[in-house]
Amino acid sequence: xxxPSPHPSRLLAALLxxxxxxxxxxxxxxxxxxxxxxxxxxxxxxxxxxRIPAAIGPAVDMHEAEAGRDVQVRFAETxxxxxxxxxxxxxxxxxxxxxxxxxxxxxxxEAGLLAKLPQDVLDRVPARFRDPEGRWVGVxxxxxxxxxxxxxxxxxxxxxxxxxxTAPEWKGRVGWSPATSSMQxxxxxxxxRYGDARTKRWLEEMVDNGAVSFPDNVTIRDAIAKGEIDxxxxxxxxxxxxxxxxxxxxPVAVYFPPGGLGSxxxxxxxxxxxxxxxxxxxxxxxxxxxSPKSQAFFTTSSKEYPLxxxxxxxxxxxxxxxxxxxxxxxxxxxxxxxxxxDLMKEAGAL
Amino acid sequence: MAAARRAPAWLLTTGALVGAAAVxxxxxxxxxxxxxxxxxxxTALSSRALETLLRTAAxxxxxxxxxxxLALPVGWLTVRTDLPGRRIWAVLCTLPLVIPSYVGxxxxxxxxxxxxxxxxxxxxERLPSIYGFFGAWxxxxxxxxxxxxxxxxxxxxxxxxxxxDAARAMGRRPLEVFRTVVLPQLxxxxxxxxxxxxxxxxxxxxxxxxxxxxxxxxxxxxxxQSSFDRVAAAALGAxxxxxxxxxxxxxxxxxxxxxxxxxxxxxxxxxxxxxxGRWRWPALAxxxxxxxxxxxxxxxxxxxxxSKGISTGSTSLSTVAALGGNxxxxxxxAAALGAxxxxxxxxxxVRYPSRTARLVERLAHAGYALPGILVxxxxxxxxxxxxxALYQTIALLxxxxxxxxxPLAIGPIASSLxxxxxxxxxxxxxMGRGQAEVFRTITIPLARGGMxxxxxxxxxxxxxxxxxxxxxxxxxxxxxxxxxxxxxxYGFYEASAIPALVLLAVAAIPxxxxxxxxxAPP
Numbered sequence: 001x002x003x004p005s006p007h008p009s010r011l012l013a014a015l016l017x018x019x020x021x022x023x024x025x026x027x028x029x030x031x032x033x034x035x036x037x038x039x040x041x042x043x044x045x046x047x048x049x050x051r052i053p054a055a056i057g058p059a060v061d062m063h064e065a066e067a068g069r070d071v072q073v074r075f076a077e078t079x080x081x082x083x084x085x086x087x088x089x090x091x092x093x094x095x096x097x098x099x100x101x102x103x104x105x106x107x108x109x110e111a112g113l114l115a116k117l118p119q120d121v122l123d124r125v126p127a128r129f130r131d132p133e134g135r136w137v138g139v140x141x142x143x144x145x146x147x148x149x150x151x152x153x154x155x156x157x158x159x160x161x162x163x164x165x166t167a168p169e170w171k172g173r174v175g176w177s178p179a180t181s182s183m184q185x186x187x188x189x190x191x192x193r194y195g196d197a198r199t200k201r202w203l204e205e206m207v208d209n210g211a212v213s214f215p216d217n218v219t220i221r222d223a224i225a226k227g228e229i230d231x232x233x234x235x236x237x238x239x240x241x242x243x244x245x246x247x248x249x250x251p252v253a254v255y256f257p258p259g260g261l262g263s264x265x266x267x268x269x270x271x272x273x274x275x276x277x278x279x280x281x282x283x284x285x286x287x288x289x290x291s292p293k294s295q296a297f298f299t300t301s302s303k304e305y306p307l308x309x310x311x312x313x314x315x316x317x318x319x320x321x322x323x324x325x326x327x328x329x330x331x332x333x334x335x336x337x338x339x340x341x342d343l344m345k346e347a348g349a350l
Numbered sequence: 351m352a353a354a355r356r357a358p359a360w361l362l363t364t365g366a367l368v369g370a371a372a373v374x375x376x377x378x379x380x381x382x383x384x385x386x387x388x389x390x391x392x393t394a395l396s397s398r399a400l401e402t403l404l405r406t407a408a409x410x411x412x413x414x415x416x417x418x419x420l421a422l423p424v425g426w427l428t429v430r431t432d433l434p435g436r437r438i439w440a441v442l443c444t445l446p447l448v449i450p451s452y453v454g455x456x457x458x459x460x461x462x463x464x465x466x467x468x469x470x471x472x473x474x475e476r477l478p479s480i481y482g483f484f485g486a487w488x489x490x491x492x493x494x495x496x497x498x499x500x501x502x503x504x505x506x507x508x509x510x511x512x513x514x515d516a517a518r519a520m521g522r523r524p525l526e527v528f529r530t531v532v533l534p535q536l537x538x539x540x541x542x543x544x545x546x547x548x549x550x551x552x553x554x555x556x557x558x559x560x561x562x563x564x565x566x567x568x569x570x571x572x573x574x575q576s577s578f579d580r581v582a583a584a585a586l587g588a589x590x591x592x593x594x595x596x597x598x599x600x601x602x603x604x605x606x607x608x609x610x611x612x613x614x615x616x617x618x619x620x621x622x623x624x625x626x627g628r629w630r631w632p633a634l635a636x637x638x639x640x641x642x643x644x645x646x647x648x649x650x651x652x653x654x655x656x657s658k659g660i661s662t663g664s665t666s667l668s669t670v671a672a673l674g675g676n677x678x679x680x681x682x683x684a685a686a687l688g689a690x691x692x693x694x695x696x697x698x699x700v701r702y703p704s705r706t707a708r709l710v711e712r713l714a715h716a717g718y719a720l721p722g723i724l725v726x727x728x729x730x731x732x733x734x735x736x737x738x739a740l741y742q743t744i745a746l747l748x749x750x751x752x753x754x755x756x757p758l759a760i761g762p763i764a765s766s767l768x769x770x771x772x773x774x775x776x777x778x779x780x781m782g783r784g785q786a787e788v789f790r791t792i793t794i795p796l797a798r799g800g801m802x803x804x805x806x807x808x809x810x811x812x813x814x815x816x817x818x819x820x821x822x823x824x825x826x827x828x829x830x831x832x833x834x835x836x837x838x839x840y841g842f843y844e845a846s847a848i849p850a851l852v853l854l855a856v857a858a859i860p861x862x863x864x865x866x867x868x869x870a871p872p
Contacts, residue, residue, distance in 0.1 A: 046825060052839050075836065076820035079575040080723055084821050086580065087727050091734035093742065107578035179572055215559040228463070338577045345398070350572065
């Protein structure tokens with residue numbers, strides 16, 4: 001059956017060429033918070049961010065407005081960015097690295113890529129929220145908690161610590177995410193406090209008790225909301241954000257287990273690259289992230305704990321920051337992390 | 351078959367350059383592994399790695415078989431029969447390819463998972479679990495079988511109808527004609543398409559992570575995400591490259607060496623479509639079922655989310671349009687470059703088979719067997735050292751995506767070349783035409799169907815590419831896929847629905863034109 005011309009393959013080829021030049025002509029419309037960015041050489045600094053735009057955008061805008069300087073941001077997974085920085089080495093275009101997880105920034109620091117921060121920057125946060133060697137500093141804190149479905153579980157039924165989740169009544173009702181770094185940080189903390197044998201036994205009991213593995217915190221939260229599981233080990237702010245969006249009827253609540261290492265504070269953190277040729281500007285940006293204004297933004301918008309001295313957490317964060325144990329320096333030792341992964345693999349959790 | 355002729359120097363050079371470019375990510379793995387060989391060997395040869403490899407192999411085999419079972423009937427019905435609305439069916443069955451596998455997995459969980467839409471609609475307590483092997487198999491099959499369908503349809507259009515006519519005239523029943531006449535001619539393209547499906551399955555991370563099936567990429571993810579162990583990650587990546595070489599071997603065995611081009615003279619005559627008669631009803635039911643699960647269901651969830659997203663006003667349409675322009679730009683360049691580069695490789699492999707040609711073809715597949723993060727890091731490594739001026743530019747990004755998806759174009763082009771008799775080219779040579787001229791005036795026009803199919807496959811995959819784009823794009827450059835990622839990372843699924851639907855809409859245009867292609871006389 002003959003078809004009308006023009007021939008589709010020519011049309012297709014024309015379309016491809018058109019699309020290619022359309023894009024080329026538009027200068028690739030790279031939109032950035034800084035505005036006109038056709039000029040590759042900017043006065044500004046380059047930030048590699050493991051945190052998504054919604055989590056840091058306004059803080060970056062604030063700094064741009066105040067300092068009159070452009071901040072160019074590359075967004076990707078924290079671990080991918082850490083691996084990229086390590087491959088780039090001295091040739092990295094980045095000036096600042098903002099990590100979502102503590103292990104990633106420790107890996108970059110271990111590779112000798114982070115500059116030592118000046119004392120005035122380090123002093124903005126208490127000593128327990130920064131690298132003892134001064135290469136990175138914490139910006140916000142996220143607590144490891146137990147999230148639960150309010151329709152299925154009473155808060156009074158929850159055990160005093162996650163160790164209690166291996167009891168028979170929790171069989172098949174618990175979700176966790178062994179492959180995420182936040183869970184692994186928590187296990188590392190357990191090892192430091194209770195030793196490998198006790199930690200391994202807990203992991204094995206969790207596996208035997210039918211703990212359901214999820215790829216990340218969001219999927220755990222959503223599974224609890226849907227009633228797929230009843231409780232889960234999770235970072236607190238994922239629930240806090242969902243409550244802020246979904247209103248008081250949202251079925252998931254958080255519980256800070258009071259006992260032992262019930263909850264644990266994990267840090268998001270920044271460091272300045274040794275290879276940066278704009279170190280003063282980069283440091284100014286780090287100071288801005290730790291300013292009361294930015295810290296207030298972090299805690300009100302994403303319900304994280306502000307780490308800078310003198311900044312009050314959002315009123316919804318009922319548990320005082322001082323009551324939550326924080327990962328101490330040994331936790332970001334990568335050899336420890338490797339030991340944790342080996343232990344989790346042996347226990348069948350990973 | 352003409353005995354091994356020598357390839358012209360310019361073709362060999364081009365092929366070698368393409369092969370060298372495509373092997374960069376694998377070369378990076380070698381560099382990293384060489385840094386700590388014993389640790390790498392320990393990881394790669396651990397019983398755990400072997401166990402995971404077997405799990406991945408089981409999933410891959412199941413996905414390939416199911417993809418053949420879907421693509422073969424859909425391809426045949428939409429090309430060779432009078433099925434009502436066949437072009438629309440073809441487009442609808444192809445589009446699932448553009449849905450990123452992690453989005454597809456989420457959509458399936460939302461639709462079929464515990465307390466999902468289906469369960470609510472049926473009002474039942476529990477549905478069979480979709481997690482684990484079954485879910486991963488279902489999602490990967492539904493969203494990758496078009497990798498086989500597209501080249502299969504391109505080949506079906508070029509099959510000589512005379513053989514079938516002869517068989518039919520001799521009183522063979524349609525099914526028998528299909529089995530004895532059509533199927534043997536489809537073997538090369540089924541082998542090539544299955545290879546693409548298999549390579550996609552072994553390198554996928556999105557679907558298996560969400561559906562909780564521990565496959566090989568999860569191990570690579572653990573190596574990076576948790577311990578930042580680049581040697582372990584590279585060692586595991588190298589295992590995938592070896593697995594890829596094995597799959598290539600299987601694929602070429604299945605492809606066979608029997609020539610499938612027509613021996614006689616003359617041009618292809620337009621095929622008379624089979625009349626389905628009352629068989630059209632089961633045929634329509636089959637296509638409807640495939641489209642329902644692979645297209646309507648996911649798109650339905652997206653539309654539902656999008657309607658909620660619009661009501662909360664979270665996505666601006668002008669932003670989405672700009673993102674669409676960027677996606678289109680990258681995908682179009684990668685498709686054009688990929689088709690040209692693949693043509694050189696395919697012509698070498700099919701027309702001038704030699705040790706060198708085989709090596710080039712194999713090297714060119716390395717980038718597709720690896721997860722995106724390893725491809726990206728490989729180019730970070732080489733670009734910052736060799737061509738820092740190009741680092742994180744559009745040019746490097748297009749280059750990276752092109753070598754990542756190059757095999758998608760090689761397969762269809764090679765299949766279409768296998769179908770063409772080299773005698774035509776030889777005749778032109780005999781009449782005194784130069785090799786380059788024959789290439790330009792004979793080979794390229796005749797391989798057009800395969801080139802278009804190959805370009806479309808690269809295009810559709812480049813549209814959804816994520817990891818390489820995040821790492822290697824110019825700073826601030828965003829595409830539809832990166833926007834979907836940004837939204838889903840924090841669980842804003844409603845907001846991700848609009849860019850996902852735009853992604854489908856933009857991809858629909860080339861897919862539609864491609865399916866039109868078969869209707870026109872060559």
